[in-house]
Amino acid sequence: MKPALFSVLCEIKEKTVLSIRGVQEEDPPDPQIMRLDNMLLAEGVSGPEKGGGSAAAAAAAAAAGGSPTDSSIEHSDYRAKLAQIRQIYHSELEKYEQACSEFTNHVMNLLREQSRTRPISPKEIERMVAIIHRKFSSIQMQLKQSTCEAVMILRSRFLDARRKRRNFNKQATEVLNEYFYSHLSNPYPSEEAKEELAKKCGITVSQVSNWFGNKRIRYKKNIGKFQEEANLYAVKTAVDAANVSAQASQANSPATPNSGGYPAPCYTPDGRL
């Protein structure tokens, strides 16, 4: 008698209460969450663990060799930060999953308990579980979204070279300045000259271009400030020229090689014209 009454009551309830709540049961594969998933997978955040060892190796290699090829140190830095993000993501995800299953169990037990005194069908419990899962998955989506943001920020920081600026070494600036001041009348190196300078300085051609661009504009802007430097390099090249000509033949007095374009430097010790 009791089971029959139970099922009847359940049926009635099904037809009244639940139908009012509307039919929003369909659960399409949300394109938004798909996108987030794909991105996280692509960045290696949600994929299989593979960071630790190789990142450490890269860091060790970078630490051991103090050579100018420090793109590896940036790379390992990037990977370390990515690993950190991944770790946070996974621990949070685990936390959410645990909380979800805990809560689900709790609710299921409660409903089962109450199904002895109230008309609660297994179907209804199932539905309740689905609702809970939806709620929790929306929280997970937030987690995924914020993780994505963190990765994007990390990426932009990594890609923006301004944030990883290193000054060129002494010798490189020496070479560049030498060229600049010995071509003051026309400080526009040709493509080949740029390539040679790049090779000599251990930097890229575009870095050479950047350097000359900056140098020209900054020299022009405040010639006085560069007097000392200009004189220094003028003397240096003059001395070099003297040495070279001394080796060849002693009869040449070296002339200062620059005049025109920008005002030539003059030898005033205190830097005023």
Added chain:
DNA sequence: AGTAATGATTGAGG
């Protein structure tokens, strides 16, 4: 901390 130097980026313009 505050400031100067400095390499890189952006946008205008030829």
Added chain:
DNA sequence: CCTCAATCATTACT
């Protein structure tokens, strides 16, 4: 494309 000019972001120096 390249250059200039302004600007950004970091590094070096005080």
